[in-house]
Amino acid sequence: MRAIKKIIKGIYLYFVCILYWLSIGHVAVAQGDTSLSEHLSSPVMIKQGSVYALDSHSTFIEDKSGSLDIDVVRDNSDLWFSAPDGSLNFGYSRSYFWVHNQFVSGISETLVIKGEYALIDLVDVWIYRNGVLDSKHQTGDARPFDTRPIEHAQFIFKVKSEPGDRIDVYSRLKSDGSLTWPVKVMGETTFNEQQADVLVIRGGYFGIMLVMVLYNLFIYSIIKQRSYAHYVMFVTTFLFFQLVYEGVAFQFFWPNMSWFNAYAIPLSYSINEVAMISFIRVFMELPGKNPKLDLYFRTLMICAVGLVVGVTIIPYKYLVPMVVILGLLVTVSGFSTGAYLWSKGNKFAHYFTVAWALLLIGLVLGNLRALGIIPTNFFTAHAYQFGAVLEVLLLSFALARRIDIAQKEKAQAEYQMIRAQRESIMNLKRYQDLYDNAVAGMFQSNLQDRFIRVNGALASMFGYESPQEMVSQVSLISRDMAVDQMDMKAMFKLLLQEQTIMDRELKLRCKDGSYVWASMTVRTVLDAAGNVDHLEGSVVDITERKYAETYRQEEERRRMSALEEVVVGVAHEVSTPLGINLTSLSLIQDRQQELMHQFESGKMSKSAFQNFIDVLDDGVSLMSRNLRRIDNLVHNFRQVSVHHLGYSQNEFDLTRLVNGITHGDGPDLTGINLDLILPKQVDVCSYPQAFVLILEKLLENSIQHGFKDHQVNKSVSIELKVQPSKVRLIYKDNGRGLVDVDKEKIFMPFYTTQRGALGRSGLGMYIVFNVATQLLHGRIEVLEHDGFAVSLEVPRYLEVEMKSQSLDGETINS
Numbered sequence: 001m002r003a004i005k006k007i008i009k010g011i012y013l014y015f016v017c018i019l020y021w022l023s024i025g026h027v028a029v030a031q032g033d034t035s036l037s038e039h040l041s042s043p044v045m046i047k048q049g050s051v052y053a054l055d056s057h058s059t060f061i062e063d064k065s066g067s068l069d070i071d072v073v074r075d076n077s078d079l080w081f082s083a084p085d086g087s088l089n090f091g092y093s094r095s096y097f098w099v100h101n102q103f104v105s106g107i108s109e110t111l112v113i114k115g116e117y118a119l120i121d122l123v124d125v126w127i128y129r130n131g132v133l134d135s136k137h138q139t140g141d142a143r144p145f146d147t148r149p150i151e152h153a154q155f156i157f158k159v160k161s162e163p164g165d166r167i168d169v170y171s172r173l174k175s176d177g178s179l180t181w182p183v184k185v186m187g188e189t190t191f192n193e194q195q196a197d198v199l200v201i202r203g204g205y206f207g208i209m210l211v212m213v214l215y216n217l218f219i220y221s222i223i224k225q226r227s228y229a230h231y232v233m234f235v236t237t238f239l240f241f242q243l244v245y246e247g248v249a250f251q252f253f254w255p256n257m258s259w260f261n262a263y264a265i266p267l268s269y270s271i272n273e274v275a276m277i278s279f280i281r282v283f284m285e286l287p288g289k290n291p292k293l294d295l296y297f298r299t300l301m302i303c304a305v306g307l308v309v310g311v312t313i314i315p316y317k318y319l320v321p322m323v324v325i326l327g328l329l330v331t332v333s334g335f336s337t338g339a340y341l342w343s344k345g346n347k348f349a350h351y352f353t354v355a356w357a358l359l360l361i362g363l364v365l366g367n368l369r370a371l372g373i374i375p376t377n378f379f380t381a382h383a384y385q386f387g388a389v390l391e392v393l394l395l396s397f398a399l400a401r402r403i404d405i406a407q408k409e410k411a412q413a414e415y416q417m418i419r420a421q422r423e424s425i426m427n428l429k430r431y432q433d434l435y436d437n438a439v440a441g442m443f444q445s446n447l448q449d450r451f452i453r454v455n456g457a458l459a460s461m462f463g464y465e466s467p468q469e470m471v472s473q474v475s476l477i478s479r480d481m482a483v484d485q486m487d488m489k490a491m492f493k494l495l496l497q498e499q500t501i502m503d504r505e506l507k508l509r510c511k512d513g514s515y516v517w518a519s520m521t522v523r524t525v526l527d528a529a530g531n532v533d534h535l536e537g538s539v540v541d542i543t544e545r546k547y548a549e550t551y552r553q554e555e556e557r558r559r560m561s562a563l564e565e566v567v568v569g570v571a572h573e574v575s576t577p578l579g580i581n582l583t584s585l586s587l588i589q590d591r592q593q594e595l596m597h598q599f600e601s602g603k604m605s606k607s608a609f610q611n612f613i614d615v616l617d618d619g620v621s622l623m624s625r626n627l628r629r630i631d632n633l634v635h636n637f638r639q640v641s642v643h644h645l646g647y648s649q650n651e652f653d654l655t656r657l658v659n660g661i662t663h664g665d666g667p668d669l670t671g672i673n674l675d676l677i678l679p680k681q682v683d684v685c686s687y688p689q690a691f692v693l694i695l696e697k698l699l700e701n702s703i704q705h706g707f708k709d710h711q712v713n714k715s716v717s718i719e720l721k722v723q724p725s726k727v728r729l730i731y732k733d734n735g736r737g738l739v740d741v742d743k744e745k746i747f748m749p750f751y752t753t754q755r756g757a758l759g760r761s762g763l764g765m766y767i768v769f770n771v772a773t774q775l776l777h778g779r780i781e782v783l784e785h786d787g788f789a790v791s792l793e794v795p796r797y798l799e800v801e802m803k804s805q806s807l808d809g810e811t812i813n814s
Contacts, residue, residue, distance in 0.1 A: 043103050043166065045106045047106045047107065048187055048190075049190055050186065050190070051185075051190060051194065052185050053182070053183070053184050054103065054183045055087050056083060056087075058082075058099055059080040059081060061081070063098060064095045066174070070126050070170060080100060088180060088181040089181075090181075092179070092320070095174075097173045097179065097181070098172055099171040100171075105165040105166075106163055108162050109161065110161065115155035115157075117154075117180045118153050119245070120155075120175045120181070121140050121142035121174055122140040122175070123137075123171065123172075127157060129165055130165055134160075135159065141262070143258055144256050151251070171183075176316040176320065177320045178320070209238075212235060212396055213239070215396070216396060223403070227403075228399060230275070230282045231279055231396070233279070234275040237268070237271050237275040238275075238276075238388060241268040241271075262316065263316075266316075272327075274301065274304045274305055276331075278301070280297060280333075283398075284349070284352065304326060307319070338356050339353050351395070352395065355392075355393075355395045358391045358394070362383040417466060441538065442457065442458060443538075446535075449476045449479075450476065451477065452471075458470070458539055461518075461541050462481070462516070463510040463514070478492075482506065483506075483507040483508065495522055495523075495524060501521065505546075516543045518541055518542060519539070519542045523536060523537065577626030578626075580623075580626050587615065588619045591612050591615045647687040647689040647775065649686060650685070651684070651685045654727065655681055655720065658720070659676070659678070661699075669699065669703075672714045672715065672716055674715075675717040677717070679720055679722055682796075684796045686794065686798050687776065690771050690775050693767070693771055694792065695731075700764060702788065706733045706788045707733070707736075714733075715733065717732040723796075724796075725795060727795075727796050728791060729793075732783075738782065747768075772794065779792075
């Protein structure tokens, strides 16, 4: 309560100062100098390359009734007053204001007249050149954007001139909001150069703000801290308000919706205030640590939301001051809260306080300028932006500091909690057996399905910060923790009958909604009368064991599946040629018996003998082909096991090896376009024969499986990418490619899309996989590609084996 009183006292003093400055400002306006001779006798001479602010050389008329017209104000010089403090800032006023600017051209160039405040509802401008009306314009924030003579967020008017031309500009202004008319004049060349500089400055400002939004949004997506989300909303809404404030939103987003533009400023400002209050509450942890301060900010939140809802209900002349005052109140409250918590030892409040002080300074200067209390210049016009950029940067640092402190405090709190648990275990004899040396989670529960007490291990197991939190938040054990409620209830029903249940496996829900597998042992505890008083038990987390069992079962399934593939593949690949040979042999034997009978009976003819010779020749040829097929299959079987290849390690140039394979030493590549993307030289120490085998198998795979029938533009791409310790080979062809099923099974043994007459064994890619992963210690994967593509990444330098490798009784030294 004392903190709130201090904040209210500070806010009261602040608004007393505001009212004092308001009284001074309005008195100054009322006491303006009525002498115009100094302003009209020596008008400003516009020279090349300079920018002239005309505020101090301007005169004005306050037309409270709005009845004056251009002829009246031009003919009555006694109506005009000079700017009292060199600034045409009229604050919040319901009157019409006429402003007269006079200057003399010193250049032969179009002059640009720029009104730098974009939020004036009605702007009527008459431009006279040497006393003759040159142009007339009716525009303003409350009119469609296309009424502006120049497409620009601010009010831009142009007039052609020659040296010595006298230019008179009469402006009739009216606005329901703050009314200020900072006017500058310059040559068109200077204006264009200035616009380029402004774009750079504005781009830097919005770039910084946008970078901070994206940076902190990225951090939030990773660590999921609410503070970062509220920070992003705060900065984003502030950026939107800035776009509205500078007239950019009106120019690009709703140029023909002037009715909406009238409410854009209070609406965007109110939304930003809602985001600001939300950020303060979350960042300073008010809901949990300072409930009274949180109540105060929630009250401000209700007011801000009320202004958002009341944008179209509350009259504009009351709405804008209410929004501005609430914005000042929120900003001052944020600063006061940060200062108060800083004084109370909050470890990250100083960042927040300094950042908010910068925003507060910018806000105060900006609103004092809007109220007409201080003059309008570059600094006061952009004070809010300057303060906002510095605030956003410091708040980003504060968030990082806050997270760091929070993590350290959490670690300290966990340490203190562990110490407290240990001391409790030592001091509470009643629960000595429950907590002494307990590795598993321990608990006691009543017959109403609620926890009486749990230990720290159990609370930690299910994601609770303390046993007390777990006891308070778990209302019903079966409902809040059991995934299968019926199974849990059945277990407790059985427990009341059996007295004890051992190692019951259950799937239980954690605090954050995740699941763990647990082994639960529970027994009943009886009272003095022999009735069940409560239950106590222990819980062990067996999630890893269950996952390991599942993984082993899956691996066993895969191993048996692979073994089955091998058995079926061997049976198929061997039985087919053997069956053909047996059939051929049986046919030859039958024809031999027929020929023997003819010979013995003396009836053998030359044609019968020739027929036998033809059958014998065809059968031998067929058996020879199938025996070679079996021999090739056995050869592929030997290649499946990398330990029987007998390859030796050498240092060699991989680029030269690839060129050799693709230019004559490998498969026949006639009709295939080769695209080799190879470094000049790639030195490796590995198994050159292994690379030869892999490339040959890949090329054979493209030729036999990849390219479509009668495909014309066949092409193969081989690329080498070299790193200090690794080399990556990327192989691609433009064939028919792989479907999803083929991608999953391509490295399985005996998997092929072409069997039978084509004689494909399905071992090629399986051999490639074994050689790449086991012999070369690399990694191979299928890439997304229109055709077929794989990536092979292997070490450049394998450790040289000094021992001998034996193959079929022969010794091959590395």
